[in-house]
């Protein structure tokens with residue numbers, strides 16, 4: 001029984017809706033990553049499901065990215081376990097045989113943006129409070145190569161380089177302009193727009209679409225698969241550095257002080 005992930009049958013045949021519900025901000029904690037992997041595995045094995053709409057249960061925050069508390073003040077074994085779970089979620093999402101449509105109904109930074117970039121199509125609610133992007137450099141950390149590759153595959157090299165170096169969080173109209181999302185719609189139309197796009201994608205025969213998706217994505221997937229352990233060790237080495245720990249603690253404190 002999953003607490004942090006809700007899976008519902010969609011209003012259309014063959015469509016499931018997967019909702020994030022990990023208050024307060026839908027951060028990707030280790031538990032949430034594990035629940036997501038289990039939910040996705042069940043959906044992947046369900047032949048009746050051809051497409052999945054991915055969204056947040058409560059509008060406002062789609063996903064706050066990786067859980068910073070999993071990357072601060074822990075031991076190397078914990079960092080390794082956590083990073084392996086992050087890799088596993090990305091691999092499941094990026095290689096999914098189903099049509100994945102992200103209905104982005106809130107803030108979508110860093111790991112949240114990455115999750116949406118693994119989808120086949122992104123629709124974002126037109127709310128100026130919502131932003132999307134890989135903002136790692138703003139935290140003093142680096143987006144790993146497979147985060148970078150996923151962005152490059154979506155927006156191209158130049159736009160990705162600029163967005164990654166600056167750690168830009170794009171509001172909806174800019175996100176559309178740069179190609180990080182495919183469509184921006186009024187907030188109240190988000191779910192219907194996502195379902196309408198899903199219907200277009202499901203009109204294509206599954207086998208042809210799935211083989212094409214694999215052809216497009218396999219080179220990127222293979223890069224991580226062939227160096228998973230080395231990538232874990234890079235992460236553990238980097239995240240354990242005192243300077244990185246200090247930068248993350250400062251960022252977390254800033255988030256906490258924002259309220260006061």
Ligand SMILES: CCCCC/C=C\C/C=C\CC/C=C/CC(=O)SCCNC(=O)CCNC(=O)[C@H](O)C(C)(C)COP(=O)(O)OP(=O)(O)OC[C@H]1O[C@@H](n2cnc3c(N)ncnc32)[C@H](O)[C@@H]1OP(=O)(O)O
Nearest residue numbers: 027064065066067068069107109110111141234235255256
């Ligand atoms: C060359 C070699 C290369 C090798 C490379 C290898 C490895 C690379 C190393 C590292 C890569 C690691 C990658 C990380 C990717 C990430 O995802 S990092 C996380 C990025 N996320 C963010 O920046 C989002 C931060 N949060 C916000 O901006 C806001 O919280 C929000 C989501 C917009 C919501 O705002 P709102 O005002 O509603 O809420 P609050 O800000 O008040 O937050 C409430 C509460 O939640 C806590 N919180 C927020 N975000 C997180 C988070 N991501 N993790 C954990 N906790 C979070 C916040 O602190 C508040 O807590 P409280 O005060 O205790 O209530």
